[in-house]
Amino acid sequence: MPQDFVGSALRLSDIDLPTIGATIGCGEDEIHAVLDVESRGSGFDKHGRPIILFEPHIFYRLLSGPGPDLRARAVREGLAYENWGEKPYPADSYPRLKAAMLINETAALKSASWGLGQLLGSNHAAAGYATVQDMVAAFCASERNQLAGMIAFIKSEGLDRALRNHKWADFARGYNGPSYAKNQYSTRLLRRFLFWSDIKDTKVFAHADAATETRLRDPKAGHVVGSPPAPAPLTNVVQGGAQPGFWARFASALFRRTV
Structure with a gap:
């Protein structure tokens, strides 16, 4: 693990949500909803450490x-x-x-x-890591790793069907626990999903060149062919910290106003 939990702290690229979400048949809107409720769409704090x-x-x-x-x-x-x-x-x-x-x-x-999905360290195996130390080190490196770990956990726990079908209460029960209703978890998921449903999705092909072209079917089909480009490095890093990218800032600001 990096010292003081400050690693590369790479932010999500624009195509990470659609490409990683498509592995479980989910589009951007469903994934955005979970990230907004769990972490306000940002996986790192001002020091560049995972939330x-x-x-x-x-x-x-x-x-x-x-x-x-x-x-x-x-x-x-x-x-x-x-x-x-x-x-x-x-x-x-x-x-x-x-x-x-x-x-x-x-x-x-x-x-x-x-991180982004507020994944409990004890769930490292379901997220695809042999040890919790391995998971933490990966999560210090990038939000893409955080998102991929969250998606792996969702699939491992059999929650992908509920998320795909917008069964918010079923998903909330499995992801947040049996007391999810106390903090209106499912209601907040629905609210954020409806918000993102009104925003145009990312055009994946616009971000891929001939060498790394990412080919997707409809995200709802749950099938990806090829490998997405690596996420862009963090910009405006100050003293090991990180400034959120456009979508993280946008989601965070609107979350504070609407949730």
């Missing part, structure tokens, strides 16, 4: 078992508690994460949700 949320109740659960009483230490240090919602989340989860890693690195990384 995260450290979950103390998951850290508490993962520290169970024989051996040194690491759970008691984590509780004493305010890094773990038994039930979700016992205490408010801080504005920045990284200090908590780094402190938790001193107790148990793997459990700490598994207890945070990461």
Whole structure:
């Protein structure tokens, strides 16, 4: 993993959503909806680190078992508690994460949700990674990796059908958990989907040259032939940080106004 979780921090290119989404038969609008609700469409913070949320109740659960009483230490240090919602989340989860890693690195990384799709580290295998460390390193490198991991998880959990068919409650239950209705998760998904449905989709062929031409059928068909071009590097990087691209800024601004 890169030092301080600052890697290449490459933003999505315009064609990443349609090409990666098409692997599960989803167009841009469905994917945009999930990203808006989970991360406001941006996978990195101002320092170029993946957006995260450290979950103390998951850290508490993962520290169970024989051996040194690491759970008691984590509780004493305010890094773990038994039930979700016992205490408010801080504005920045990284200090908590780094402190938790001193107790148990793997459990700490598994207890945070990461990137565009806020994918929990404990789901690294479903996202296509052998270890949570591998997943975190990849997510530090690019939003494209974050998106691909999210899509792999959706497919692994059998949620792609619900997303394709706009069964928002079914998708929300599987992706956000059984308490999804408390924060109107499915309602917000629908709202963001309707918003993006009114915006013209990306023209994939306009972004591919003869050597790397990306050929797509209708995104709803769920079939891709060829490899998409690599995402463009981040621009306007300051002190290892990242400025969101056009679509990330656009989605974030409108999200704040409409969600």
